[in-house]
Amino acid sequence: MTAQTELIRPEAEADEDSAKRRQIIDGARTVFMSQGFDAASMGEIAKAAGVSKGTLYVYFPSKEELFGAIVRQECKAQAEGLFVFDTDDHDVEAVLNRLGNGYAHFLCRKGASSPLRTVIAIAERMPEIGKAFYQTGPERGIKALAAYLDTQNAAGALNVPDTEIAAAQFMDACQSTLFKPVLFNFAPIPNDERIAYVVGIAVRTFLAAYRPR
Amino acid sequence: MTAQTELIRPEAEADEDSAKRRQIIDGARTVFMSQGFDAASMGEIAKAAGVSKGTLYVYFPSKEELFGAIVRQECKAQAEGLFVFDTDDHDVEAVLNRLGNGYAHFLCRKGASSPLRTVIAIAERMPEIGKAFYQTGPERGIKALAAYLDTQNAAGALNVPDTEIAAAQFMDACQSTLFKPVLFNFAPIPNDERIAYVVGIAVRTFLAAYRPR
Amino acid sequence: MTAQTELIRPEAEADEDSAKRRQIIDGARTVFMSQGFDAASMGEIAKAAGVSKGTLYVYFPSKEELFGAIVRQECKAQAEGLFVFDTDDHDVEAVLNRLGNGYAHFLCRKGASSPLRTVIAIAERMPEIGKAFYQTGPERGIKALAAYLDTQNAAGALNVPDTEIAAAQFMDACQSTLFKPVLFNFAPIPNDERIAYVVGIAVRTFLAAYRPR
Amino acid sequence: MTAQTELIRPEAEADEDSAKRRQIIDGARTVFMSQGFDAASMGEIAKAAGVSKGTLYVYFPSKEELFGAIVRQECKAQAEGLFVFDTDDHDVEAVLNRLGNGYAHFLCRKGASSPLRTVIAIAERMPEIGKAFYQTGPERGIKALAAYLDTQNAAGALNVPDTEIAAAQFMDACQSTLFKPVLFNFAPIPNDERIAYVVGIAVRTFLAAYRPR
DNA sequence: GATGAATGAGCCTTCATTCAT
């Protein structure tokens, strides 16, 4: 039985997840995300990953494919756990505040803008990458919030005619004046206080519009 | 006569605004804004401008400088005339609707995303360009709207505690769900109806929060 | 018994003729002869042979050596059985016709040109290979035919002063206008009729010159 | 009038025949013809031509194109003036002897085999090049000789049923045993005497078959 | 001032070969 179990062992590093592969992806992310697709060179990536240039091509057939793998991985990492709601939590104000602050922090945090810039830049030539990024990122967040709003509509805690648009507008309002200066790369990361202030206004506006009188 | 001829030419090589210079800038804008900084080649730019590659370097010392000049010029063209308000117009709802629709159309219009992608991409390496773009574009719009809101506060038509943030959040709300899919390059330009619908919600939300009871 | 077993296996790892070695040679021939020395890659050869790249180097120390082995083997396969003569057959016309047609078919047949091109190409850099190919191929044919002509001289059926040159000229005449267009890779394989026509003229010319009056 | 004449002057070096272009072609021929297409590197060609690698690509868009230009030029140089016949010269034996010796010398001369090997090698991948080479070389020679034979048929000096095949077979016979060892790159260039001997046999055979009794 | 020929550094990619397992 033990022997059998051993035989079953699922060929742990099937190439899809070997150490070298991860090593390459890590090096490539660093370089791609800080330089952009064009300015990143395979040589630099190889050096950053600590492998030879040839090895890069053992794992990825081209620069494009390597880049695609990076972005796909980056997508999964977006806002993990941020858009998780407790349906039974009817304190909408608190929920929105928590979400808004988390979201603004996530967006403006150090290192968040580079990947975003890189993806936006490449979207011109590789639309599928732009689409994948949007759908696994912003869109999923909006949909999740909208679903929560639906439950609160049903619970009578809110009265939102179009929950999806309300959700999107709320998310956008939470980063107004905060994120664009970071994205355009000339402003320091806003501090907690400032973020809380802006999110507070967003929440108040939202509730003024959608809280049942 | 020869002397006179010489005297007539007013500032012969004004460099800053010669026809050739404009010609180059025009050609360069087309190429830069549609391909991005890295993918654009000086050769292609020269061809688009109808001059020789050497001439490019007579007017601009490097590709970077030429690109900077393009973006600086592009900034000036942003949303011209969109953020012009009639202070005496107290029909805030109408004003916001007009502005919101104009803004969303402007953002999502064909050809608008490429330059934006290009600027965002280069902001990583050239922060001053990102700054210049933001300040002459989004920021100016926000400031202009905030100023109008100030006047309406004063006139008693509104009650907005922080007009700058309110302005920014309103602008952002007008493009929610509309612009990002275009920026990420996978969705068609939204139609007028859809835009009006989203803007309508933004306006209602704004007024619900800020119209004096 | 054990001893016997050991004694039985005649030259266990004869290296020179192991199954793996033959396997590699077979795969390599396909690739080398259809792509040429430079265009053939060791990777492709490994795949064609169904072994790993590393194994190639277990049997052959370099690409050059492997190629050499292929060509040496290819030499042996040249025109097997074509240049076999019945010394007692005094119907020279029939013998030459049979030989000429067989030779022209052999030269022009599908797949014959690629190896030839490959050998000619490599002769520049590896003269020994060119020499081996010529001597085991064309030269052997010429010598064999010359020997037959000698016997017919002796039998009084022919009167050929220089049988070796006569043999070579006859062989060449049999493929005139037929083979070069195939070798230069722009003409289809000539049909049987055309071949028979050209060979017929070669035979008539030969007999006109060398048949005793 | 003089001025006008000057203006008309046809822009002498239209790029098609500039000194640099010739310089590149010369360098490229040396390298291509001695190494073959694949083994020749653009870097080595640049060095041989005394220009930079970039300059190569100013004049030729790719390695293939450059190679094609070399071969096209090489075609023109084939057997210039060898296949010129005096129709009124009825001394066929002398004509054929002169032609045969010239042809064999031309084929076997130092430096002649390399281009041939190179063209044969590349014919696998670039059939048009093989075709162009054959048609401007061997074929033209055959056609020219056939035309001469036609005139001598008409003049009653010969009786050749198929002049084209007779021409081709004669040409081939002139190099039998001589050229292949050179092509396969292991034999020294045959001396004049040996050539004359082989050609002499070819001529005798031809006349035995085709001289009217 | 304007040109365009020329450059050379650098890019992505391939491939013969090696070596630990």
Added chain:
DNA sequence: AATGAATGAAGGCTCATTCAT
């Protein structure tokens, strides 16, 4: 013996930049 992961030296080609005319 056999593997296949890893390497590093090229290779073809592009392009920002320079400079003689």
